[in-house]
Amino acid sequence: MTEPQLDGEGPAAPPRANGELVFDDPWQRRLFATTMALCEAGAFTSGEFRDRLIDQIDAVPGPYWCSWQDALEHLLAERQLCRPDELTARVEILTAHSAH
Secondary structure: OOOOOOOOOOOOOOOEEOOEEOOOOHHHHHHHHHHHHHHHOOOOOHHHHHHHHHHHHHHOOOOHHHHHHHHHHHHHHHOOOOOHHHHHHHHHHHHHHHOO
């Protein structure tokens, strides 16, 4: 299985420094890893996610990783991979763990 590809440039390109991905907080790293795992599992393609991320960035400009989270949440809901109440509960759990 091939690793999902990320744009190196353009609106969907993750922040980088010296070629390495940049995460300001642990939740961003977990969000990235979760998205890549879902791509590798075949839940959606990296291209589908990239397109959704670009749409999200265009629709609601804001912090990059918040746009990433919104794009993933919308894609999960659209594909019915996670019910909204389950998603809310999981976000709350991750947020609580990030606070420690």
